[in-house]
Amino acid sequence: MAAEEIRKVNSEAYPMKGGDGPYSYSKNSTYQREAMESTKELVTKEIGEKLDIDHLLPSNVFHIVDLGCSVGPNTFSSVENILEAVLLKYQSQGPMNPQIPEFQVFFNDHTPNDFNLLFKSLPPNRQYYAVGVPGSFYGRLFPRASIHLFHSSFALQWLSEVPKEVVEKNSPAWNKGRIHYLSSTDEVVRAYNAQYVADMECFLHARAQELVDGGLMVLIIPGCPHGTSVSDTMAYLTIQLLEACLIDMVTKGVVSEEKLDSFNMPMYIMSPLELEAVVERNGCLIIETLKTLSHVLGSDTVLNAKLFASHGRAGFERLIKQHFGEEILDELFDLYHKKFEEELSIVKPRKASSFLVVLRRKAK
Amino acid sequence: MAAEEIRKVNSEAYPMKGGDGPYSYSKNSTYQREAMESTKELVTKEIGEKLDIDHLLPSNVFHIVDLGCSVGPNTFSSVENILEAVLLKYQSQGPMNPQIPEFQVFFNDHTPNDFNLLFKSLPPNRQYYAVGVPGSFYGRLFPRASIHLFHSSFALQWLSEVPKEVVEKNSPAWNKGRIHYLSSTDEVVRAYNAQYVADMECFLHARAQELVDGGLMVLIIPGCPHGTSVSDTMAYLTIQLLEACLIDMVTKGVVSEEKLDSFNMPMYIMSPLELEAVVERNGCLIIETLKTLSHVLGSDTVLNAKLFASHGRAGFERLIKQHFGEEILDELFDLYHKKFEEELSIVKPRKASSFLVVLRRKAK
Numbered sequence: 001m002a003a004e005e006i007r008k009v010n011s012e013a014y015p016m017k018g019g020d021g022p023y024s025y026s027k028n029s030t031y032q033r034e035a036m037e038s039t040k041e042l043v044t045k046e047i048g049e050k051l052d053i054d055h056l057l058p059s060n061v062f063h064i065v066d067l068g069c070s071v072g073p074n075t076f077s078s079v080e081n082i083l084e085a086v087l088l089k090y091q092s093q094g095p096m097n098p099q100i101p102e103f104q105v106f107f108n109d110h111t112p113n114d115f116n117l118l119f120k121s122l123p124p125n126r127q128y129y130a131v132g133v134p135g136s137f138y139g140r141l142f143p144r145a146s147i148h149l150f151h152s153s154f155a156l157q158w159l160s161e162v163p164k165e166v167v168e169k170n171s172p173a174w175n176k177g178r179i180h181y182l183s184s185t186d187e188v189v190r191a192y193n194a195q196y197v198a199d200m201e202c203f204l205h206a207r208a209q210e211l212v213d214g215g216l217m218v219l220i221i222p223g224c225p226h227g228t229s230v231s232d233t234m235a236y237l238t239i240q241l242l243e244a245c246l247i248d249m250v251t252k253g254v255v256s257e258e259k260l261d262s263f264n265m266p267m268y269i270m271s272p273l274e275l276e277a278v279v280e281r282n283g284c285l286i287i288e289t290l291k292t293l294s295h296v297l298g299s300d301t302v303l304n305a306k307l308f309a310s311h312g313r314a315g316f317e318r319l320i321k322q323h324f325g326e327e328i329l330d331e332l333f334d335l336y337h338k339k340f341e342e343e344l345s346i347v348k349p350r351k352a353s354s355f356l357v358v359l360r361r362k363a364k
Numbered sequence: 365m366a367a368e369e370i371r372k373v374n375s376e377a378y379p380m381k382g383g384d385g386p387y388s389y390s391k392n393s394t395y396q397r398e399a400m401e402s403t404k405e406l407v408t409k410e411i412g413e414k415l416d417i418d419h420l421l422p423s424n425v426f427h428i429v430d431l432g433c434s435v436g437p438n439t440f441s442s443v444e445n446i447l448e449a450v451l452l453k454y455q456s457q458g459p460m461n462p463q464i465p466e467f468q469v470f471f472n473d474h475t476p477n478d479f480n481l482l483f484k485s486l487p488p489n490r491q492y493y494a495v496g497v498p499g500s501f502y503g504r505l506f507p508r509a510s511i512h513l514f515h516s517s518f519a520l521q522w523l524s525e526v527p528k529e530v531v532e533k534n535s536p537a538w539n540k541g542r543i544h545y546l547s548s549t550d551e552v553v554r555a556y557n558a559q560y561v562a563d564m565e566c567f568l569h570a571r572a573q574e575l576v577d578g579g580l581m582v583l584i585i586p587g588c589p590h591g592t593s594v595s596d597t598m599a600y601l602t603i604q605l606l607e608a609c610l611i612d613m614v615t616k617g618v619v620s621e622e623k624l625d626s627f628n629m630p631m632y633i634m635s636p637l638e639l640e641a642v643v644e645r646n647g648c649l650i651i652e653t654l655k656t657l658s659h660v661l662g663s664d665t666v667l668n669a670k671l672f673a674s675h676g677r678a679g680f681e682r683l684i685k686q687h688f689g690e691e692i693l694d695e696l697f698d699l700y701h702k703k704f705e706e707e708l709s710i711v712k713p714r715k716a717s718s719f720l721v722v723l724r725r726k727a728k
Contacts, residue, residue, distance in 0.1 A: 061507040102507035106495065111486075115479045119498035122475075129506055131470065132496040134483035142493055143425040143466035 039293055039356055040081050043218055046358050047085035050288045051149070052214045053093060059212075062086060062101040063147045064128070067137045068155025069107040071118040076126075079105050082151055082218065083128060103128035108141060110134070136160060138202045142210040145364075150207055153220040154354075157235065159266040160199045163191040166264050177257075179243045180265045182236050196268040200278045208284035211361035217285070222354040223270040225292035233353035235269050238312050241343065245335040254331065255324060263323050272355055279359065289358040305344055309337035403657055403720060404445050407582055410722050411449035414652045415513075416578045417457060423576075426450060426465040427511045428492070431501045432519025433471040435482040440490075443469050446515055446582065447492060467492035472505060474498070500524060502566045506574040509728075514571055517584040518718075521599065523630040524563045527555040530628050541621075543607045544629045546600050560632040564642045572648035575725035581649070586718040587634040589656035597717035599633045602676055605707065609699040618695065619688060627687050636719055643723065653722040669708055673701035 064082055069075045083103055090100045107118060111134040122130050135141050137152070138160040165173035166181075166188055173187035181192035207217060224230050246263070249255040272290050279285055313333045321329060428446055433439045447467055454464045471482060475498040486494050499505050501516070502524040529537035530545070530552055537551035545556035571581060588594050610627070613619040636654050643649055677697045685693060 061510055104507050104510075111483050112480075115483060115496060116476075119475045119479060119496075122498070129504075130498070132479060132483075132498070134486070134494070134496070140493075143468050146425055146468070 039220060042291065042293075042356060043081060044085040044088070046218065046289055046356070047082065047149075047216070048089055048092075050358055050360065051086060051089050051216060053089060059148075060101050062103050063106065063149070064103060065106040065108060065133070065142070065147050065150045067108050067150060067152035068158070069109050069113075069118070070155075071109075071114050071121065074153070075107065075118065076121070076123050078151060078153055079107075079128075080123075080126075082149065086149065087127075104131060105129070106131045106133045106142070106147075108133040108135065108137060110136060138199050138206070140206045140209065144209055145212045147207075147210045148212055148215050150211070150215075150217040151219075152217075154222055156200075156203070156219060156221045157223065157267050157269065159192075159195050159268055160202070161195070162264040162266045163195040165191045167262050174261075175264055176261050177247070179246060179260070179263055180239050180267065182230060182239060182269070192268055193274075196270060196274070197278060199268075200270075200275070201282065204278060204282040204285060208282060208361060213361055213363045215361045216288075217357075217359040219357045219359070220293070220354060221270065221275070221357065223272070223275075224353060225355045226272055227292075228353060230269055233269055235267065235353060237343070238308075239265055239267065241336060241339045242312065242316065245332055245339060248335060249328065249332065254328060259324055265319070269353075272357075275357065284362055285359045286362060287357060288360050289356065291356045293354045293356055305337060305340035308340050309333060312336055312340075403584060406655065406657075406720060407445060408449040408452070410582065410653055410720070411446065411513075411580070412453055412456075414722055414724065415450060415453050415580060417453060423512075424465050426467050427470065427513070428467060429470040429472060429497070429506070429511050429514045431472050431514060431516035432522070433473050433477075433482070434519075435473075435478050435485065437485075438517070439471065439482065440485070440487050442515060442517055443471075443492075444487075444490075446513065450513065451491075468495060469493070470495045470497045470506070470511075472497040472499065472501060474500060502563050502570070504570045504573065508573055509576045511571075511574045512576055512579045514575070514579075514581040515583075516581075518586055520564075520567070520583060520585045521587065521631050521633065523556075523559050523632055524566070525559070526628040526630045527559040529555045531626050538625075539628055540625050541611070543610060543624070543627055544603050544631065546594060546603060546633070556632055557638075560634060560638070561642060563632075564634075564639070565646065568642060568646040568649060572646060572725060577725055577727045579725045580652075581721070581723040583721045583723070584657070584718060585634065585639070585721065587636070587639075588717060589719045590636055591656075592717060594633050597633055599631065599717060601707070602672075603629055603631065605700060605703045606676065606680065608703060609696055612699060613692065613696065618692060623688055629683070633717075636721075639721065648726055649723045650726060651721060652724050653720065655720045657718045657720055669701060669704035672704050673697060676700055676704075 064079060064086070066075065066079050083105070086103075087100070093099075105128045107115075107130065109115075113134070115132045115134065118132060119130075133141055137155070163173070165171040166175040168174055171187075173185070173191040175181070175184055175188045178184050178188070181188045211217070222233075222235055224233055230236055242265075246255060246260055250257055250260050276287060276290075279287055313329075313336070317329060317333075320332065324332075428443060428450070430439065430443050447469070450467075451464070457463075469492045471479075471494065473479075477498070479496045479498065482496060483494075497505055501519070527537070529535040530539040532538055535551075537549070537555040539545070539548055539552045542548050542552070545552045575581070586597075586599055588597055594600055606629075610619060610624055614621055614624050640651060640654075643651055677693075677700070681693060681697075684696065688696075
């Protein structure tokens with residue numbers, strides 16, 4: 001039976017902090033918004049050039065998916081940007097084009113994401129039918145050949161789970177005293193890399209099945225673009241500082257050594273080369289565009305330690321709370337803020353660390 | 365622009381009580397479950413007979429919508445029942461039928477419905493891709509010609525809003541001292557009827573646009589079947605008792621007279637004749653089946669005052685709370701329970717009061 005093919009992924013969920021309180025992702029995602037704003041023009045241009053409408057027709061509905069949508073103002077503005085770009089493309093075919101479709105937008109995130117808030121926040125004058133889709137994007141989420149355009153912004157850095165070996169005491173890849181693979185041993189790096197490859201294979205396999213022939217994926221990935229070393233990336237800095245804070249708290253006796261040893265960040269800072277390799281092995285998709293986003297760190301707000309720290313809290317709080325408990329949150333993130341202030345000189349010259357990829361589904 | 369057609373309905377939301385606490389709809393919907401169980405066989409038979417697969421093909425996805433899904437075990441079992449019936453129909457076309465589609469199920473309810481709980485409760489071994497759709501079913505929810513089967517169970521008795529005249533002091537239809545049109549003046553009855561007709565016209569108009577040619581609607585409606593008088597229905601009894609409780613509380617001084625005067629239940633107990641008239645005026649749909657459901661009150665659990673009262677609370681609590689405030693809830697529903705116990709003799713001989721309608725979209 002066809003429906004039995006639906007693959008369930010027991011992926012861990014790391015949703016951003018819900019609600020709209022002071023530490024919520026909803027209130028702490030201006031950094032991501034800037035990145036998005038800065039890519040707006042680029043995304044519009046890419047869709048204009050790469051979307052092959054004639055091939056996609058005939059269809060009276062155009063399906064757009066936002067993978068890892070979280071909840072907040074960015075969710076809707078990125079989708080609207082894409083919708084406008086698609087609409088422009090249709091309109092460019094002729095002013096009275098009768099084939100302009102209706103739009104249905106699927107907002108996807110892990111099941112614990114705050115969909116109630118997302119639905120409550122939907123723009124009242126939207127030009128699309130809105131739908132929520134719970135589940136991990138490392139598994140199938142949609143029927144075969146049903147999606148015209150996937151979008152994902154700042155979500156693909158999350159692995160489906162922490163590689164098991166790095167938290168096993170008897171494994172050569174045990175990552176004692178650290179919370180990630182960056183500047184760790186070769187074994188730990190290999191374990192994280194294997195997890196990344198396995199996850200990305202699942203991701204591309206699922207999307208290739210779900211995309212219509214000629215359908216596009218527009219991905220904004222915080223990673224390690226060509227010509228950048230991992231240690232130059234913002235992700236590296238944020239994780240290094242978080243690790244330093246946790247180590248301080250172990251020294252102070254607030255957090256046990258064992259707790260720290262058993263905690264790792266399920267994050268991977270991919271490079272375009274690594275992505276290209278997985279896309280090639282998958283075989284169903286073509287990379288149309290791969291561009292470094294170099295303007296993310298251009299604005300003043302980005303150089304604000306408080307903003308950085310609150311963004312870090314919105315992104316990491318649930319993960320930290322789940323493992324270390326709620327009681328350490330305030331102390332940890334106060335420390336995090338202080339460390340960011342001390343390190344502001346390091347933040348300043350830091351290079352951009354995300355890239356845009358546009359992929360197209362080959363004809364079946 | 366096509367997308368501008370999307371009609372927004374400023375419908376009031378009356379979702380069932382969320383969460384999974386003792387008074388939640390999730391824990392207090394066994395009555396609805398029984399009704400559903402009792403119609404299971406009938407629904408399967410109807411889909412087997414009325415679903416015209418050859419006409420619906422070619423499509424690799426079959427879209428099912430549950431309108432007014434609320435949240436609880438019933439939500440999933442009714443959808444699974446329908447899915448199985450559709451699957452049976454496809455399989456009956458031949459054991460190796462290569463055209464068995466994948467299923468996507470859209471769970472719809474008002475925006476304040478607890479979608480977070482709904483998503484968390486999704487059956488892990490489901491044979492469909494699950495999606496949540498927030499919004500009133502009295503407006504458009506889906507793109508044109510995109511749905512194969514709509515289902516709705518125990519939801520269409522809710523009006524989009526209380527007719528305005530019945531709460532206006534200077535209107536001849538002012539419904540002073542009562543909470544509904546049943547056993548009220550002709551003016552009030554007319555106002556409620558006009559609201560019902562307007563709402564049902566919107567409902568059918570929206571669904572007719574959203575259904576594919578030949579697509580079906582399977583509706584279970586608590587109403588007033590052929591040969592039943594309104595005063596014999598369960599709905600009548602539950603509302604009458606609620607009204608009596610509120611009047612008692614006005615007498616006791618717990619609730620002000622003004623509060624009672626400005627409260628009305630946005631519910632209509634429709635008859636098949638009324639439904640037939642609206643369907644005929646709409647012109648895009650054919651009634652394939654219209655059957656009274658006579659077995660709903662057959663089981664022992666139904667004759668339990670406590671169960672009745674807790675069902676009433678799950679269904680009405682949000683509405684009451686919104687108007688009268690949280691503080692009266694416990695006293696009101698204790699009284700409601702007591703009145704039900706006193707009236708158990710009236711409950712017993714009460715006739716069934718729901719019917720099944722199957723509608724088909726005519727070819728455009």
